[in-house]
Amino acid sequence: MIQSVSFEKTTFNELPFKFEAGTPDYIGTTGLAKALDYVSAIGLEQIAAHEHELTIYAMQRLGEIEGMRFLGEAAHKSSVISFLVGNIHPFDMGTLLDRLGIAVRTGHHCAEPLMRRLGIEGTVRASFAMYNTKEEIDALVAGVDRVRKMF
Incomplete structure (x- = not known):
C-alpha cells in the first residue's frame, strides 16, 4: 500500500498496489496450486x-x-x-x-x-x-x- 513512510510524510504506492493491504495470501495461493495439481492429476x-x-x-x-x-x-x-x-x-x-x-x-x-x-x-x-x-x-x-x- 505504501511506497514510503517517514514522520513527516507518507507516500502511497501506485495503482493497483496502493489498494492491496498487508502481505499477499501466499498460503492460499500455495494451497490453490496444490489443489490444481491434484485436479490435473485426476x-x-x-x-x-x-x-x-x-x-x-x-x-x-x-x-x-x-x-x-x-x-x-x-x-x-x-x-x-x-x-x-x-x-x-x-x-x-x-x-x-x-x-x-x-x-x-x-x-x-x-x-x-x-x-x-x-x-x-x-x-x-x-x-x-x-x-x-x-x-x-x-x-x-x-x-x-x-x-x-x-x-
Whole structure:
C-alpha cells in the first residue's frame, strides 16, 4: 500500500498496489496450486464423468421416492439437484436431514424471483463432487425417504 513512510510524510504506492493491504495470501495461493495439481492429476474429463454418473444415479434413486419433484432436469445439467418432496417445507427437510448427518442446502439459492414465479418458498439442493460416492447418495435417498415418512 505504501511506497514510503517517514514522520513527516507518507507516500502511497501506485495503482493497483496502493489498494492491496498487508502481505499477499501466499498460503492460499500455495494451497490453490496444490489443489490444481491434484485436479490435473485426476483429469477434468474423469472428474466430469464421475460427477455426471453420480447425478444420473441420484436422479434415478431420488425419483423413486413418493412425492419427489425435481426442479431442473436438463440432459447436460451440472451435479446439482434441486427438489421438493410432497408438501414438506424445504427447511424442514433440510433440518431433519442435517440431524441424520446429511448435508444439503435449502432456501432460495439466490433465485428468489424464480421461486416466486414457481410459487414455491425454496428448494432442497444436493450437490455432488469428485469426492462423493454412490453410497453417500444411497444415504441421501434413505434420509429423504425417512423424512418423507415422518410427514
